[in-house]
Amino acid sequence: MNKLLLDSFSFKSSVNYIIAMVVTAMVISFIDSQLPQGVSVGEAYAILVLIGLMSKDSKMIIAGGLAGTVLTLEGFYVSDHEVAMWIVWTNRLLAIFLIWVVAAFSLAQVQYLKEQEESERMKEAYKLLSQETNYSTLLKDIAILSNSSDPVEEALKQAMQKICQFKEWPVAHIYIKKADEDLLRSSKVWILEDWEKFKEFKAETEATDFRPGVGLPGRVLSNQKVSSIKDLSKDSNFPRAEIALKNGLRSGFAFPIFIGRRIIAVVEFYSKELLEEDAKLIEFTETLGLLLGRPFERDHAGLRKEEYENHLRRLYSRMKAVREEEGTIENSDIHDNLR
Template sequence: MTQRPAADVALLLRLEHAVAEILTAPQAAAAVLDAIGQALGWSAGALWQVHGGELRCAATWSAPGRDFAAFEAATRTLTLAPGEGLPGAVWRAGEPAWVREFGREASFPRAAAAATAGLEAAFCFPLLSAGYGVEGIVEFFTGRLEDPPAELLGTAKSLGRRIGEALARARADEAVRRSEAQLRAVLDSALDCIVIADADGTVLEFNPAACRTFGYARHEAVGRELAELIIPPQLRQSHRQGLQRYLESQQPRVLDTRVEITGMRSDGTQFPVELTITRVAVEGRPVFSGYLRDLSAQHAAAEELRASRRRIMEAAVFERQRLERDLHDGAQQRLVGLGMTLARARTALPDSPARAAAILDDAIGALEEAAIELRNFARGIHPSSLTRYGIGAALADLARRSPVELRVGDLPGERFPAAVESAAYFVISEALTNVARYSGTDAALVTVAVEDGRLVVSVADEGRGGADAQLGSGLRGLADRMAMLDGSLEVHSPAGQGTLVRARIPV
């Protein structure tokens, strides 16, 4: 066995400074192993890092001109628990360790690979940080059987602290980067507007949803006062007063509460928004996060619902008046006339039986006409064939009376609830009336099918198109009828390309 001379103290100091500079560079692990290994004449080395409850190899190194590929491969694929192998033992003890005849230590997982590679001795020291403890382990191997110089132990501890603190900073920096990336991903993917502002009301963050809703680019919003940016002029003073009141008293009035207020877009238009303000848990002056949701669509839907209900009520009143007028002008007048005819027959009966018989014949004819008129009247309200036999029979009757040629596709054989069949029938009837009046064609195709729990009714023509469901009272009335059944009505009518009316009614 050859005796190695004592380490040069100046060399060890230079080594510490060199490692300190390397730690500021990327890919520092491999560079640290190379600097230490070459300076101190080691043959191979490895750097381990703590991941959860185990050690994993972060980098390996071998001296120039030396080939330890098999040993390095065994090292890179290994994971060690506390106390397992030389790195695990140093991890548990927290102190440097030197092992002679490393390849003969059967308890070490890589003993056989080390013996094959001719690596006889190993030196291992921990990488320590003040906040975490053992951050990792560095180990080196040599073929010489000798004890390490005393100065090396002190240098190893100093290097271990330097490298350990660097690893801790790198882990903290990575955690910050990951946290910032996650925060940015959350902000970018949020459907609601997220606006973060400081205690002065200055915007610190403005996510993409806020950009789309309020009409600002992020760089236009960040750094500006929130009140001037998205709050209407008439509300700015109260906003500023409320912020100042909270800063002085720390007594919240609207924090963590959903409120509905008015917001302002970049073009000055105002719209309703739902707002929730929370205080962000950071040290120092308060930071606030506002979550805003545009309520314009909800308000429009609510207003349309109210308008639909008004139209339904008005349509019901109009329909009652129409029924009263039709009855008065039609069947009621016939029945009054029938009564007068029967009165004449009674007067003529004793003196002129033949004349009375003729008058009764007229009365019978008038009665038959009144019955026909009442039957037609009732059919207009709700066809009896629909009630008795379903949508197929009702469509057959409608086809016979329709002013346009009606082509009917396959029909479902089952019956549906009366309200569903009635709605489907009147969609078809109204659509055919529109075809006859406005389309400029004399044919239409009707299809009825069940899709995904809904009865889908379609009426298509190849006429002039241009129908508008918002302008026509008939189509608007059908849409209201569909809404009452939680259904929907679609009208596709490009100019010159025909019209398709499609209703979807839950069954």
């Protein structure tokens, strides 16, 4: 759809330039026909070339040069014959020479502009490639962390630290969802650029729980997807806005951590700069939400294993007690028989 609109706009622009070129040529040709042969206005046909330059189209420039050349020669036949022929031809040829000098410079300018545009496209492509590489490297590092045997808190802190360094964000914090209800409570796991500077924001955050839909973490819990606030000062659904702004924070970004399809935590980040929409960041953090669920999953699995092992130990103790009791009864029976 966008390509069709651009093609349509380009076509309309080309038509406008052609109309401007035709009207200009007709006006100059009329003036030339009213003047004596010795007075040439052929140089004015260079305007046709300049119109082609405005269109940034090499074909239009060449067309303007050819049209100017033909009309300059045509003026020789329609003007009054009052001057020596060598003067007439000299004027006409100089006019044609000027037209093509302007055309040559115009073609060079268009070529330069195209090279500049190509250079900008190459720079943008390199920037995107570099960004893709950086994201891939970060994702690989966090994948290694998520699969390590480190305690869940340590794995999360290292992952949050890497994200903060990558995005130059000064604040990161994680909320844990209570197992028995839709409530987010502070884990008290933080990454802070300056612990003294953000201590008030930290204290208020740790004292605040969030229900679905309330604040930035609550939106993530409610929608089960990445959420961001571009400008904290303009968001009416951010309870910690006053203290955040006082501490120099301007934007917020948060994403959920999943085990399967169940949200178990929300990680929030804050920036001192206004955040722009970044589709790559959203895609990246959606993957992170699944990766960072693995330490939680291992932690939960460890608890279940421990509970199972305790169950086995209790079962073994009961069986041992039964065997001892049976042994006592059996010994008693043998003793009675001997008597």
